[in-house]
Amino acid sequence: MKSTRYILDSSLAFLAGALNRLVMMSAEEKRQMQQRAVGVACAAAAAAYGAPQITAHVSVQKTEEVFLGQANELAQLINTSADGQIDIEGIDISKPWRQQVAYASDSEIVPGSLTKASFDVEKIDPVVDVIANFSPRKQIEEVREQRLEHLCLAEAIYYEARSEELGGQLAVAEVVENRVASDRYPDTVCDVVYQGHTRVTGCQFSFTCDGSLRRKPRGEAWDRSIEVAAFVMMGLSDKTMTGNATHYHTDYVTPYWRSSLIHTETIGTHIFYRIPEAEEWRTVRTQQAKANGLRGIQKVSNVVTSDDLNKAAEKAL
Structure with missing residues (x-):
């Protein structure tokens, strides 16, 4: 059975565009590639250590903490031991990102090579399913x-x-x-x-x-x-x-479309917005009225239903 390290290396190689070189690498080249993979996992996290806080907003801090923790966890998995072998017993493969990493395995791994008795069946089954359905043409x-x-x-x-x-x-x-x-x-x-x-x-x-x-x-x-x-x-x-944002603009411009959306967050120099839901159109119409220098709630064109409002807003965007 190939080690989990190979699976992790392959996943990162996908993102680096190096899959076609992987099988041709010498031992030294593979060692260097593994070091680069660890760098991908740690570089952004390391930068976060020395960077000032972007904002005091809790959601941004939480996201950075999650990013940092996940990056360190991935790096530790890749660089667990000197001989390059990883003890996968007890690893929680149920995490979505780890399932994506496991997906990077190749056809030499077969379901029969996994000893289910050694692991929690619920944790190992997603990997078995991925490998069992492997199709080289589709994967490429x-x-x-x-x-x-x-x-x-x-x-x-x-x-x-x-x-x-x-x-x-x-x-x-x-x-x-x-x-x-x-x-x-x-x-x-x-x-x-x-x-x-x-x-x-x-x-x-x-x-x-x-x-x-x-x-x-x-x-x-x-x-x-x-x-x-x-x-x-x-x-x-x-x-x-971003609060499900689908739009943003820098803080030094005032685009006409912002009054048609719901403001969610301000992060760095960007202000974020999302498309309003059904009950929020009244707020949007008020925003549009203010943006046009009008008072009170004004009708948007001749629309009368929420579907019409949605279409009108999308056309404006």
């Missing part, structure tokens, strides 16, 4: 897609929040993830990030249509963006710091 295609998704998310973090501290970068990534999960937006990271990029004034993330992409990402800021994106994609992020 999913790896390609995951690499593109990772790149798109890293670009969003870099161009939108490279000057932000860790909390601000995680918040931007969370907005992308929230849009992917919403039926109002495309269902992949790349499609969400690049939605409307062919229209000069119609892009959802300004860097995709304002010429920013002519300046290639580079340096430590790009390296950190890649690391943060990897952790978000592995499910390490808490995903609650």
Whole structure:
């Protein structure tokens, strides 16, 4: 049976785009790759130690604590012992991010190689199911897609929040993830990030249509963006710091659409919003009236139902 270390290494190699080199590596190259994997797990966490508090807000602090704890836990799993072997007995494989790590196994691992008597059956079954359903062609295609998704998310973090501290970068990534999960937006990271990029004034993330992409990402800021994106994609992020936000803007601009949304959080230099729910449209209409210099609650166009209001708001956004 291959060690859990190999599974962890493979998972991080997916995100680093190195899967096709893994089987050809010498022992020394594998050792160096393992060190880099630990670096991916620890780099952002280490940066958080020396960085000042982004804000006193509890949700941001909680997210950073979760991020730091998960990163350290992953690093410890990868670097458990000098000989590279990890004792997986007692490891809680039920955590979603660990199931994603276990998913990175290859076809040489078969269900029969796992001795269930040694482990809690409920903990090991998810891994067995993943391995039993392994399909090389499907896995390779999913790896390609995951690499593109990772790149798109890293670009969003870099161009939108490279000057932000860790909390601000995680918040931007969370907005992308929230849009992917919403039926109002495309269902992949790349499609969400690049939605409307062919229209000069119609892009959802300004860097995709304002010429920013002519300046290639580079340096430590790009390296950190890649690391943060990897952790978000592995499910390490808490995903609650923005209050389910799907929109944000910097604190030095006042976009017209903000009055159509519900303010949720302010993190770093970004102000976050979400789409209102049914009972919140009255608040939205009041905000719109104030934004237009009017008094009281005004009707939005001629709409009379919540469905019409939803359509009107989405058209405005």
